[in-house]
């Protein structure tokens with residue numbers, strides 16, 4: 323029995339003050355937001371944060387092996403270190419606060435409304451709302467959500483002990499999910515519509531595991547079931563349909579930007595990602611963005627963190643010019 | 646065997662310094678068939694030593710049937726948090742709150758001690774209309790990082806309104822009830838055994854689902 327105590331999130335943080343005009347308000351506390359907060363605070367700016375989930379996607383990652391300087395760490399330990407670093411600077415963080423609206427008024431100041439909370443004001447905003455799992459978009463997926471269709475392998479894996487599961491996808495997160503699941507499930511079938519695109523070092527690990535099989539160039543077209551999932555229907559390259567019985571379908575086919583706040587406010591690209599320039603500026607002056615929500619390619623922790631820092635420094639320049 | 650190492654003990658002591666009032670942990674177990682009961686008791690014994698404001702009551706679901714009934718305890722191990730007057734405030738953990746669930750259990754103690762943060766005003770208003778009994782079940786696994794968030798929300802709602810009670814249910818230990826509610830993704834939230842949703846959704850979603858039970 324182990325304990326995964328998260329001191330940083332449980333320890334109370336200072337409150338946000340609606341009477342203060344903040345220099346920077348940051349939406350999101352993933353690697354991008356946390357690093358932005360660190361950099362902004364160290365510049366001497368007044369900073370506040372909003373979050374719906376401390377640590378963002380990193381808490382759902384079992385092991386991180388590509389953050390420079392840390393050879394191997396669990397996602398949650400990494401988050402704990404990030405949060406401890408930010409908490410040491412006494413930055414107010416409004417938790418369980420889903421931001422509903424960012425507004426820039428005629429006076430050039432921003433107002434942020436989070437569900438049920440008061441309105442907070444700032445000179446700049448850094449949006450680091452990250453991304454969420456992409457859905458397969460096939461028949462049955464929504465019907466069986468939470469009834470066999472799952473998007474978090476480390477969360478729901480234990481519920482599939484000694485059962486058969488399918489992992490949809492062929493990137494790093496899919497292969498990692500398959501490896502995690504192979505430890506509890508009876509059998510793991512990876513199904514991917516093209517060739518594997520996960521890092522070689524991860525694919526090599528998978529090849530030594532007995533209870534994982536890979537089916538490539540096969541497209542899932544339907545999730546089937548009764549009360550719970552009992553199989554999928556897929557189509558191979560030649561168009562032939564096959565049916566694979568299974569107890570669970572873990573969908574790991576990439577991510578979609580959390581862009582609800584940005585729609586109608588700033589320019590997005592064709593994928594719905596917030597367009598930013600080299601200085602992390604969006605099309606709306608004073609609003610900066612970093613991390614998975616942006617059109618910066620390659621969604622990684624180190625990249626998001628780096629871009630978060632950049633956004634904070636850029637916001638600092640903007641504030642200096644306002645004076 | 647001890648679950649807490651020195652680092653963790655110190656962190657928890659620091660967190661418990663924010664406690665306002667005393668809190669009693671009432672832990673229900675049963676001799677014999679219960680696998681995790683011994684472990685749960687020893688875990689709670691360790692927690693008790695970390696603050697003068699924490700008190701432990703060890704109860705037996707059969708011998709203390711009356712209390713079990715008062716707190717609506719139906720499975721073991723089950724932990725009920727009581728306030729300074731040793732009154733039930735609608736907060737329960739079924740199964741050992743270890744793994745990630747320590748992150749809902751510790752804040753739960755703080756909340757019951759009166760040092761939690763208030764719910765945003767908007768929600769307080771909406772909750773005023775809740776006048777019929779509401780039971781919130783939050784199914785979790787101990788390896789789920791975002792489950793404690795859902796448990797905390799449910800518990801906060803229970804504290805805020807006397808008609809609401811909320812319980813964490815560890816899905817692997819209590820597989821019978823999990824199967825009954827078709828739990829295959831966590832957190833899964835079931836309200837009055839009837840309305841359900843999956844995921845650590847925003848408070849609005851909890852409140853919306855609760856309001857369905859009031860019609």
Ligand SMILES: Cc1cc2nc3c(=O)[nH]c(=O)nc-3n(C[C@H](O)[C@H](O)[C@H](O)COP(=O)(O)OP(=O)(O)OC[C@H]3O[C@@H](n4cnc5c(N)ncnc54)[C@H](O)[C@@H]3O)c2cc1C
Pocket residue numbers: 349350351352353354355372373374375376377378379380382383384385386387388419420421422450451452453495580583612613614615621622623624626
């Ligand atoms: C299973 C998995 C494994 C991964 N493994 C690795 C790996 O090994 N190495 C690696 O480098 N990367 C990995 N990644 C990718 C990495 O996690 C992301 O690139 C990174 O977390 C992005 O950081 P971010 O800060 O941009 O966004 P996120 O981490 O997505 O954080 C977004 C934040 O915004 C908040 N938010 C969103 N909307 C709102 C709103 N409306 N109001 C308030 N708050 C809001 C969220 O609560 C959260 O705090 C993995 C991802 C997954 C899912």
